[in-house]
Amino acid sequence: MRLNKYIAHHTKYSRREADRLIEEGEVTLNKKVLRDFAYDVQEGDHIYVKGRPVKPSNEITVIVYNKPKGVLVTKKDDRGRATIYHKLPGKFRHFVPVGRLDYASEGLLILTDSVEVVTALMDSDLERTYNLKIDKPVTQEMVAAMNEGLVLDDARAGGHEKSKIYGMEFAPFAHFEIRSEGKSYTKLRVTITEGKNRELRRFFGHFDAKVLDLKRVAYGGIELNNLPTNKTRFFSRKEYDDLHKFMKQLKAEKKTEVKNRANALKQEEANKKDKKSAKKD
CATH class of the missing domain: 3.10.290.10 (RNA-binding S4 domain)
Structure with a gap:
């Protein structure tokens, strides 16, 4: 290091x-x-x-940060805009974020000093919950897509103008509810199990709906609750316990997967040998 x-x-x-x-x-x-x-x-x-x-420590430190709007989740910006590392206390400036929230989004962002934890959480199908507001009423087509999922060859609507991502597949939402609705807006709470690039903005953009507000309020059981904007808190003891259990389970699953793969290869080799022996006979 x-x-x-x-x-x-x-x-x-x-x-x-x-x-x-x-x-x-x-x-x-x-x-x-x-x-x-x-x-x-x-x-x-x-x-x-x-x-x-300097005494090396194997302990993992994880914090929850309530990211404000107008702040980038990146180390540096070539346009000189504010990043989370301008806002975070110095002792957290080497921490790595679990995924991203775009410039106009706000809410719960998990950061940690463990790259292993970052990778595990980002690659997981843990639920992410958002409060959002779009600029039109929800349609039956939207409801169907939230229930059934959506595959788009062109998912540029709602994406960043410089994004090179075109097509995108959206899994069915884990949960959604309409919290309030008017002639020119709808407020929803949605739960998804992925963290793709501007996923919700692209999803609703496909239906010509603009996301006006987007706030993440929970991630894998970790909740924002009443944490003030631009403030941080450490994981609670229960949250640490849950994280350690999750990491332990993940390692066990990977170990089993590797073992099964090795056994499958051995069986494949054994089958090849049996076929060769049969031909000789």
Whole structure:
């Protein structure tokens, strides 16, 4: 792991602060000052910051952030717009987000210092729940598509103008309810099991409906509740317990999958040998 990332991962310092400490000679490796920003920390290295040892921790830290509108979920923006890393406290600026919320969307965003957790949650079919408002009444066609799913060769409506994604397949919604409706709007709460690029904006865009407001309020049982906008909170003990159970179950499933695959290959090889033997006979 790169030196500044290692320090940020195991101390209270952000990566930027770690860079400054390295530059100032406050970081030592085996009692020698280390100024190599690109140094890759190896097992057995003894890193000190300001004379204090950096103790590696295998603990996972996960936070919930209530992302405001008008903030990007990215490290940098070439147009100079605000990102979540401008808003988050320095100690969280090395955390990785679980998926994204687009610039105009708001609500629950999970971030963690574990890439393994990020990958597991993003690749899962855990339910994501959103409150949204569209600019027209819900039609029977929309209801049918929410119930049955939708396959589009052209899903550009609702997508970003520079997006290279054209076609998209939408799984049936896990749940949806119309919360209020008028002549020129509908407010809904929908639950989906995927996290594709601007999925809901593209879905309703297909029906010429514009999403006016979009707020994620839950992700895999983690709820936003009353967390104020632009504020963070740590996972609760129950949420950590549920996460550890989820990761344990996922590893067990992968182990079983690998074992089954290996057994299938062995059986395939055995069948080939039997066929060869039969031909010889």
